[in-house]
Amino acid sequence: MEFSIRNLMRDTSLPNTEILILLEKVLQKPKTWIIANDLNVISNVLFYKYIDLRNRRIDGEPIAYLVGYKEFMNNKFLVNRSVLIPRPETELLVDVAINSLKPSNGCRVLDLGTGCGAIAISIYLMKSNIEVVGSDIDLYALSVAEMNSRKLCANIDLIHSNWFDCFDSKMGKFDIIVSNPPYIHSLDKHLESGDLRFEPRIALTDELDGLSHISNIIYNARNYMNKGAYLWLEHGWDQSSMVKYLLKMAGFSNVNSFLDLSGIVRVTGGSI
Ligand SMILES: C[S@@+](CC[C@H](N)C(=O)[O-])C[C@H]1O[C@@H](n2cnc3c(N)ncnc32)[C@H](O)[C@@H]1O
Structure with missing residues (x-):
């Protein structure tokens, strides 16, 4: 099965802002690029990486630990x-x-x-x-x-x-x-x-x-x-x-x- 960025953004379990932050970490691209290229299909490896972060976030892990930084x-x-x-x-x-x-x-x-x-x-x-x-x-x-x-x-x-x-x-x-x-x-x-x-x-x-x-x-x-x-x-x-x-x-x-x-x-x- 193939997933585009747009499919992932439709997930209602997390706020869109958090999905974008996690995608930024997984895809190593800025949010503006992610939004402009939302029809791109992501590889299986990156998809599973994203799903791991998403599930940990749903379980309550602070976003700063998931992405590895805090402003x-x-x-x-x-x-x-x-x-x-x-x-x-x-x-x-x-x-x-x-x-x-x-x-x-x-x-x-x-x-x-x-x-x-x-x-x-x-x-x-x-x-x-x-x-x-x-x-x-x-x-x-x-x-x-x-x-x-x-x-x-x-x-x-x-x-x-x-x-x-x-x-x-x-x-x-x-x-x-x-x-x-x-x-x-x-x-x-x-x-x-x-x-x-x-x-x-x-x-x-x-x-x-x-x-x-x-x-x-x-x-x-x-x-x-x-x-x-x-x-x-x-x-x-x-x-x-x-x-x-x-x-x-x-x-x-x-x-x-x-x-x-x-x-x-x-x-x-x-x-x-
Ligand atoms: C509330 S955190 C503050 C961390 C950082 N200064 C900040 O404000 O984000 C308290 C810090 O004190 C350290 N700490 C706890 N007990 C200590 C002790 N007996 N002596 C020195 N540092 C200690 C902890 O390891 C932790 O890094």
Whole structure:
């Protein structure tokens, strides 16, 4: 049996936009070409490749894992199942970090729990004369960050560490520390639904109340911060007051929060 692109586009199990994204991946052609050539018949090999992706998508696998990339801050980041898929709301953390980076601060930035490197690389690409370090506990995640740094020509350093455990005085101090740590409560039902089912659990939850990694970072960060440096953290919709409290208890000043595009308090931080 022969299938044309048009036959595949008539499938009602997926939205047309998603069919096009999957076809783009399988045919290695831009969407405009696919639409203009929809009477083309596709080979059996490509047909079965497409059907595999289509069925996985119907079973709920995130489209970013199926096509192998996700756009973040206008760049395409490679992703696979070892890394969290970068979220649009995390772009706020990048914007907040960039805005708090004054020339007088110097320009050393640390991204803790870098995953695919989306935050670290975006900050590097947005600012000249900057030194950026990304760290993660997961070596597979670091290998994805390494691929992205090469692909996007971002000369960042990557370090394997359990938060600050492998940092020593040779590492020097930073002007901005950012982190989007795993902050979901281990019993949160969302972990068993939607995209989260497919993402690495270590990227999502601390296996406790969601605040243990955040407090660990807050209590240790100041040892690695220059005077006047900022720490910015992404957190859950109901965690901002607790994060503010922890920052104040740890001696941070200028403690402040920012709302994401959905009006949710998403980023909180302060300076030392
Ligand atoms: C929510 S993901 C954030 C990924 C990426 N920064 C982003 O925003 O898309 C959290 C990241 O923290 C890393 N992580 C989890 N526990 C860690 C630990 N104890 N030390 C360092 N990194 C850790 C995970 O491997 C994961 O890459």
